[in-house]
Amino acid sequence: MGKEIKTIGVLTSGGDAPGMNAAIRAVVREALGKKLKVKGIKRGYAGLLAEEIIDMEARDVSDTIQRGGTILQTARCEDFTREDGQKRGASICKKHNIDGIIVIGGDGSFRGAQKLASFGINTVGIPGTIDLDINCSEYTIGFDTAVNTAMQAIDKVRDTSTSHERCSIIEVMGRGAGYIALWTGIANGAEDILLPEKYDYDEQKLVNHIIENRKRGKKHYIIINAEGIGHSVSMAKRIEAATGMETRATILGHMQRGGSPTCKDRVYASIMGAYAVNLLCQGKSNRVVAYRNGDFVDFDINEALSMEKAIPEYQLEVAKNLSN
Ligand code: ADP
Ligand code: F6P
Numbered sequence: 001m002g003k004e005i006k007t008i009g010v011l012t013s014g015g016d017a018p019g020m021n022a023a024i025r026a027v028v029r030e031a032l033g034k035k036l037k038v039k040g041i042k043r044g045y046a047g048l049l050a051e052e053i054i055d056m057e058a059r060d061v062s063d064t065i066q067r068g069g070t071i072l073q074t075a076r077c078e079d080f081t082r083e084d085g086q087k088r089g090a091s092i093c094k095k096h097n098i099d100g101i102i103v104i105g106g107d108g109s110f111r112g113a114q115k116l117a118s119f120g121i122n123t124v125g126i127p128g129t130i131d132l133d134i135n136c137s138e139y140t141i142g143f144d145t146a147v148n149t150a151m152q153a154i155d156k157v158r159d160t161s162t163s164h165e166r167c168s169i170i171e172v173m174g175r176g177a178g179y180i181a182l183w184t185g186i187a188n189g190a191e192d193i194l195l196p197e198k199y200d201y202d203e204q205k206l207v208n209h210i211i212e213n214r215k216r217g218k219k220h221y222i223i224i225n226a227e228g229i230g231h232s233v234s235m236a237k238r239i240e241a242a243t244g245m246e247t248r249a250t251i252l253g254h255m256q257r258g259g260s261p262t263c264k265d266r267v268y269a270s271i272m273g274a275y276a277v278n279l280l281c282q283g284k285s286n287r288v289v290a291y292r293n294g295d296f297v298d299f300d301i302n303e304a305l306s307m308e309k310a311i312p313e314y315q316l317e318v319a320k321n322l323s324n
Pocket of ligand 1: 080113
């Protein structure tokens with residue numbers, strides 16, 4: 001069993017995600033309920049290095065569970081990827097009597113937490129990213145809201161695409177991962193879903209499929225293109241030239257990261273926040289909270305970062321079969 005925890009810090013890092021506030025609220029209130037002190041660290045690791053550290057009380061997280069974004073702000077911090085930055089971060093924690101830190105973010109943020117742990121600060125990571133690209137977890141904070149936001153936007157593009165009998169390429173976020181594309185592809189009944197994990201760069205196959213669909217009486221052709229493939233605008237020009245079907249590209253962009261979190265994101269983020277505090281109270285460090293097989297669990301960060309997660313083949317097959 002590790003050291004006794006009296007004060008915990010909480011920060012959000014990397015891209016923001018709807019539900020991060022629910023997690024911060026849970027961390028603050030669970031910790032205060034256990035008679036711990038809570039310090040909010042603003043702007044991720046950048047704020048830690050700049051000592052932007054504030055005391056947090058129960059009322060500081062009032063009226064936040066329904067708000068998108070992160071009340072602590074977030075940032076990406078180059079200095080923290082270097083050892084001198086990480087050591088400085090650990091000594092700043094010690095200076096502020098922070099015994100344990102909860103890091104809400106993605107893989108990169110967990111690597112930072114891993115380093116802080118190696119310099120003597122107990123750390124727990126909570127998966128916070130719309131991309132769903134944390135391999136140890138079937139859920140990440142913000143994914144559910146992001147896919148619902150994207151789904152509603154794609155429904156709107158579909159209306160105009162059908163009216164004009166056009167092909168629409170709709171680019172969704174996800175960095176190198178295709179989960180947002182896969183889910184919206186299924187939910188929006190897309191004719192094609194282009195995932196970075198599966199993309200073979202054979203555009204002729206896509207062109208042939210569009211022409212076949214046209215012959216079979218389809219009024220539109222919706223392609224969900226993952227950000228990891230990108231180039232939607234130039235792809236649209238090539239497809240229009242090759243098929244004769246008017247083609248438009250829509251890049252949904254950052255609207256996918258905003259908005260009020262869904263019920264699922266509020267509930268899971270709340271549970272993960274409380275769970276993380278309990279891990280620190282048990283003296284645990286270098287852990288990541290995860291959701292797997294219907295349960296909230298935790299992994300060693302090193303193990304979590306080495307795990308792999310594949311695109312579910314069956315879901316992709318279903319998506320293809322249902323778009324005929
Ligand atoms: P995410 O956490 O969503 O994956 P990033 O990859 O941008 O987002 O990482 C967020 C921040 O975490 C980075 O700006 C940096 O401060 C920190 N970080 C990323 N990689 C490392 C690393 N290898 N070592 C230490 N800190 C890191
Ligand atoms: O990781 C979340 C995410 O929105 C990715 O989907 C996207 O690739 C990236 O962040 C965009 O980052 P930025 O907001 O810095 O442009």
